[in-house]
Amino acid sequence: MAQPISRREFLKRSASAVAAGTAAASGLATTVQAASGAKRVGMVIDLTLCDGCNECSLACQRKNGHPINPNPQGLTPENYLYVQSVSIDTPSGTQEVHIPRKCMHCDDPACAGLCPFSINTKTPEGPVVINEDYCLGGQKCKAVCPWGIPQLKKGVGFYKKLEPLPFGAGVMYKCDGCIDLVRAGEAPACVTACPQGAIKFGSQEAMRAYAHERAAAISGYVYGDQEAGGTSTYYVSAVPFAAIDAALAVQGEQPRMPVNAENVLHGVNGMAQALLIAPVAGIFAAGFAAHKKLTKGDEANE
Numbered sequence: 001m002a003q004p005i006s007r008r009e010f011l012k013r014s015a016s017a018v019a020a021g022t023a024a025a026s027g028l029a030t031t032v033q034a035a036s037g038a039k040r041v042g043m044v045i046d047l048t049l050c051d052g053c054n055e056c057s058l059a060c061q062r063k064n065g066h067p068i069n070p071n072p073q074g075l076t077p078e079n080y081l082y083v084q085s086v087s088i089d090t091p092s093g094t095q096e097v098h099i100p101r102k103c104m105h106c107d108d109p110a111c112a113g114l115c116p117f118s119i120n121t122k123t124p125e126g127p128v129v130i131n132e133d134y135c136l137g138g139q140k141c142k143a144v145c146p147w148g149i150p151q152l153k154k155g156v157g158f159y160k161k162l163e164p165l166p167f168g169a170g171v172m173y174k175c176d177g178c179i180d181l182v183r184a185g186e187a188p189a190c191v192t193a194c195p196q197g198a199i200k201f202g203s204q205e206a207m208r209a210y211a212h213e214r215a216a217a218i219s220g221y222v223y224g225d226q227e228a229g230g231t232s233t234y235y236v237s238a239v240p241f242a243a244i245d246a247a248l249a250v251q252g253e254q255p256r257m258p259v260n261a262e263n264v265l266h267g268v269n270g271m272a273q274a275l276l277i278a279p280v281a282g283i284f285a286a287g288f289a290a291h292k293k294l295t296k297g298d299e300a301n302e
Ligand code: SF4
Pocket: 102, 103, 104, 105, 106, 109, 110, 111, 112, 128, 144, 145, 146, 147, 148, 149, 150, 174, 228
């Protein structure tokens, strides 16, 4: 177990690790690439097969030990998968489309790249994971996510140990891609639970290829390959995603589904944003880099 840290110790260690923190805050210490050689995984969510039954959401709630909510109204800290439903007018009539929404597990995730505390990382397997033990709930990840995926739970988490210092507000939660199951060689809970086989799971390359093959076969569309500079979640639809996004907008639904959603890390604005948070966040990040390193030492000495 990691040992708790005192406020005094936190500040002391912060000062000694400013350089590391500044690098993290400026977006330089961004994602962990697939250095271990682990196979990257991905998903295809086939909207032509999804009937909106919500079993995937329930399976996710069960898997994560959340209170069971059969009718979630959006993404929350206790609901990582939300199934949206829209009606789209097409030349062949009105079509109901159901859209399971969750973290896209971006290839170069802005949420991880701009996390001031460097505790949100891209794993070698592909899922982007927030370390809930250290997250301070600063919400930067939500602000820079093209879909606003991470959700804040207030009043919980590590920041409570630092009170009354103004370090955070709670913990950010989102889909972790069932990283524990993936590492055990199993499919995520939502995949296994879907009675329609609407969520496919496999290597990222195989899933990307399958999404495009499937879209070509139905003269349809793929979402998630280009968006945010690339993700490991590929939606396939028979109706254009621009029409889906427009319908979501009319219904006031979140998350939206903008075609060609941008990644703030890939533009001038994104870098400006990174620099903007660096002066303050660098101090915080430094403290956490030091804390994580030193508590690791504690573990090793136990
Ligand atoms: S979808 Fe949002 S929360 Fe998920 S990895 Fe991409 S930027 Fe991060």
